Amino acid sequence: MEIIEILREASKRIYENVKDLPGTDKAAGDFGLGAGGDISRNIDIIAEKTVLDYLKEINFKCVVLGEECGRVELSEKPKGFVIMDAIDGSANAVRGVPFFCSSLAFATENKLSSISDGVITNLSNGEMYWASKNQGAFYNNKEIKVHKKDPIYKIVGINTSGASIELINKLQPIFEKYDHTRHFGANALEMAMFARGLMDIFIDLRNKIRIQDIAAGYIIVKEAGGLLLDSNLHQLDADLGYETRVSFIAAANQEILDEVVSQI
Ligand code: IPD
Ligand code: CA
Ligand code: CA
Structure with a gap:
C-alpha cells in the first residue's frame, strides 16, 4: 500500500470516528497536557487513537510524532515518521x-x-486535501494549484491569535491596506x-507553529x-x-509576496 493511501485511510477513519462529536461535552473532556504543550481534549485523544490503532493494524513500520501522544515507536526499524495533528483547530x-x-504527514528524515x-481532511464535512512529492496536490479527486491570476478580491490570511502587541503593531499596515484579512482557527486547513x-x-x-501544525500543509x-x-x-x-x-x-506568487512583505 502506498504511503499516501495509508495516510488517506487513517484520515478517513478519524472523520468517521469524530464526525458526531464537535460541540458536545464528550468532545471537551480534559486529559491534561499533551506532548505539544496544550490540554488534550477527548476528541484529540479519540482521533489520535484511531490513527495509532490503524497503523498498528496494518503493521506500518514507523515512528509516530503525535501532538498529544508524543513520540510512539511502532517499529525498531522504522521507514520514517508519521507526523500527526489528529485534530487541528481543537478549540x-x-x-x-x-x-x-x-x-497527517510522512517524512523520511528528521x-x-x-x-x-x-x-x-476537513473534519466538518470530510473533504480531503492531499499531496505526494513531485506528484501534485489534490482536493478530493481534483488537482489543485495556488491562485496565480490577479484575484477579484485579495484575501490575506494572517494568524494573529495570541500575538504580541509588537507583532500586531508590525502587521498594522497590512490590516490597513487589505480589506479582506482572515484567520479561521485551524492553521493546517487554512494552508490547504x-x-x-x-x-x-x-x-x-x-513563532508558535509546531511541526504537527504544518507538516501536511508543507507538502500540499x-x-x-x-x-x-x-x-x-x-x-x-x-x-x-x-x-x-x-x-x-x-504566498501564491512573488508579486503578492513582495507587495505584502513591503508593508512590514
Ligand atoms: C492550533 C491551530 C490554530 C493556531 C494554533 C495551533 P491545535 O492547533 O492550528 O489555528 O493558531 O497556533 O496551536 O492546538 O488546535 O491543534
Ligand atoms: Ca495544531
Ligand atoms: Ca491538535
Whole structure:
C-alpha cells in the first residue's frame, strides 16, 4: 500500500470516528497536557487513537510524532515518521465551530524538507486535501494549484491569535491596506485552502507553529505551486522536534509576496 493511501485511510477513519462529536461535552473532556504543550481534549485523544490503532493494524513500520501522544515507536526499524495533528483547530472542534481538520504527514528524515506525503481532511464535512512529492496536490479527486491570476478580491490570511502587541503593531499596515484579512482557527486547513487558491497569501509570524501544525500543509502547499518561506524569506525548513516552533509565509506568487512583505 502506498504511503499516501495509508495516510488517506487513517484520515478517513478519524472523520468517521469524530464526525458526531464537535460541540458536545464528550468532545471537551480534559486529559491534561499533551506532548505539544496544550490540554488534550477527548476528541484529540479519540482521533489520535484511531490513527495509532490503524497503523498498528496494518503493521506500518514507523515512528509516530503525535501532538498529544508524543513520540510512539511502532517499529525498531522504522521507514520514517508519521507526523500527526489528529485534530487541528481543537478549540473550534470543542465549541462546534465548523472549521477544524486532521493533518497527517510522512517524512523520511528528521526534517520538514524530507516530507514526502501529506493529507488534511476537513473534519466538518470530510473533504480531503492531499499531496505526494513531485506528484501534485489534490482536493478530493481534483488537482489543485495556488491562485496565480490577479484575484477579484485579495484575501490575506494572517494568524494573529495570541500575538504580541509588537507583532500586531508590525502587521498594522497590512490590516490597513487589505480589506479582506482572515484567520479561521485551524492553521493546517487554512494552508490547504490557500493551496486550493482560496487565499493569496497566508502569514503566521507568531513563532508558535509546531511541526504537527504544518507538516501536511508543507507538502500540499509546495505541490500546489506555492512559495513557503520562513520569516527571513528563506525556504522554510526545520527539525521535527517537540521544541521546534516556526513562523512562515505561504504566498501564491512573488508579486503578492513582495507587495505584502513591503508593508512590514
Ligand atoms: C492550533 C491551530 C490554530 C493556531 C494554533 C495551533 P491545535 O492547533 O492550528 O489555528 O493558531 O497556533 O496551536 O492546538 O488546535 O491543534
Ligand atoms: Ca495544531
Ligand atoms: Ca491538535
